[in-house]
Structure formats: structure tokens, C-alpha cells
Amino acid sequence: MARKVEVQAPPEAEFELREMKATIVALRGSLEEVNHHGLTRVQEAVATRDAEVRELKTTIQALRDQMERMRFDADQRVQAAVAQSAEEIRQLKETVQALRDQLDKQRFEADTRVQQAAAFSADEVRQLKATVQSLRDQMDKQRFEADARVQAANSAAQDESRQLKRTVQGLREQLDTRVFDHREQMQAVDRDHKAEIRELQSMIAALRSKLEVSAAPIGKPTSSPRAN
Secondary structure, rough: OOOOOOOOOOOHHHHHHHHHHHHHHHHHHHHHHHHHHHHHHHHHHHHHHHHHHHHHHHHHHHHHHHHHHHHHHHHHHHHHEEEHHHHHHHHHHHHHHHHHHHHHHHHHHHHHHHHHHHHHHHOOOOOOOOHHHHHHHHHHHHHHHHHHHHHHHHHHHHHHHHHHHHHHHHHHHHHHOOOOHHHHHHHHHHHHHHHHHHHHHHHHHHHHHEEEEEOOOOOOOOOOOOOO
């Protein structure tokens, strides 16, 4: 067999080789350290993320619970509001019904009062008509009696006038037969008789005026008496 021949490297090459090895070792240490730190940071990041995830899950669950409570509270408030509205509507319906009943009662009472007032007015009108008719009958009776009294007075006056005329005629006839010196006495007698006639006529006119006043309708002015 051929013998292996060992070749020795020059000292500069050995030194460079050792430096390279040292560099490799240093790089390996740095790499391991970097890997160790990177792994640590990754683990810390993962732990932080897991904590954040747990916190977010907790927050989400808390929000869900709060939402459920809010929804429950809202449902409770809605139900309470609906119940209150239903109660208010019921009370309003009862109030409306009570007002309708009261209005119907007042309308019935008003109609009753109107009917009573109408019946009372009709009865009062009948009484007034009866009173007016009675007054008319009484006025007609008074007018008839007044006319009868006037006619009687006229007849009496006419009779008296005729009697006076006959008396005057008799006196004139007597005066014609008497002497002239008695003429003044006869004229005086004639004047007395005429004055008496005028007085009688005045009395007749006064009686007529009184009869017209008593026979005139109520509220109408009476005419002034006229002398005959």
C-alpha cells in the first residue's frame, strides 16, 4: 500500500481557519440567542394575543349579557307601557261612557223640562184666551148696558124735551093771550127753560162720554165728547 503523506498548512492559513471557526461559533451563539429571543417574543405575542382574545371574548359575553338585560328591560318597559296604555284606554272608555250617560240624562231632563214648559205655556195660553174671552163678553155686556142706558137717557131726554116743548108751546099760547106787559116775564121763563134744556143736553153728553169711556177697549184712547 502506498503511504499517506500528511501536508501541513502554513501558519497564516491555520490562523485564518481558527478565526473562521470562532466566527462560526459566535454566529451560532448569536443565532441561537436570536432564535431564543424570537421564540420568547413569539410566545409572549401568542400569550398576549390569547389574553386579548380571552378579554375580547369576556367583553363580548359581557356585552351580550348587557344586551340581553337591556332587551329584557326594554321588553318589560314595553309591556308595562302597553299595560299602562291599555289601562288608560280602559279608563278613557269608562270616562267617555260616563260622559255619554250623563249627556243622555241631561238631554232627557232638558226634553222633559221643555215639554213641561210647553204644556205650562199651552195651559197659560188657554187661560189667557179664556180670560180675554171673558173680558170681551164682559165688555160686550157693559157696552150693551151702556147702549141701553144711553138709549134710555136719549128717550127720557126726548120725552122731557117734548114735554118741555109742549110746555113752552102752552106757555107761548098763554103768553099770546096775555097782555104785552107780561112779555118780559114770559121771555125770562123761556130763557130759563132753554138753560134747562142746555143743562140736560150737557148731562146727556157727559153720560155719553162716560159710557164711551167704560165701553172703550183697554189700552185705546177714548175720543173727546161732542156736544149735540
